Amino acid sequence: MTTQSKSFTLWPYAIIAAIVLFMGYIIFFVVQAMNQDVDLVSKDYYEQEIAFQDHIDMVGRTKAVGDVAINYKPENHAILLQLPESFAGQHISGRVNLFRPSDDRLDQEVPLQLGRDLSQLVETEKLEKGLWKVRVNFSAGEETYYTEETIQLK
Template identity: 30%
Template structure:
């Protein structure tokens, strides 16, 4: 066999490989880059942006964390109620959702000593006087 035949065989093999790859890519239909409910998702995201803006207008952090005592505190107005989400990015099985309701102005303190040490995100969504808010804090235990 001379180098001419070898070169032709390499081109044929390359063409067959490319045709196979294109065929496989064209037949895939389980890849969806855009959701079917794009408009509804956009409205939800806009609502989330509004909640973050509402919390920023308060001018104060409502979530605080003391690393020495491993206590998490929430300070909201009387009548506020919402959900506290302790989110562990590395393991979803450790996530906790806690409903919160404030009947007086005193801060609510949670002891986090029982949680596994590492990186956590604390997300708080609450509603007060018909207005919704969202605030997030990143902590290390």
């Protein structure tokens, strides 16, 4: 009578464990991807796209009368808006939109309140550091105007 000795091997268990660990790894990343917050640039993106030609006309009108200067003053923690002298003596109304591309919850809007020299300071002390877009929409008489500048708050 011959007896064969059966040897115990771990290879099948190691292969099964490797497959289970790999599947767990993939499931972890799928769950992470599903929980990632993905926002459009703005909530009403599609409505804004339809009105894009009006926007192009407003930008063209603004460039025709002279550029609106938007300068960030880090030492004063303020943004200086300066309208061209061609708007002197006109009733101007509008708004300044501070747009944060990375987080729409940080967006702010302030009314356009120009001084006699057609300028306005917008405080930035309470704004988070980083990239911001300053959008100025205003009207003078019957015409509407728009300008935008990207700034880096420090």
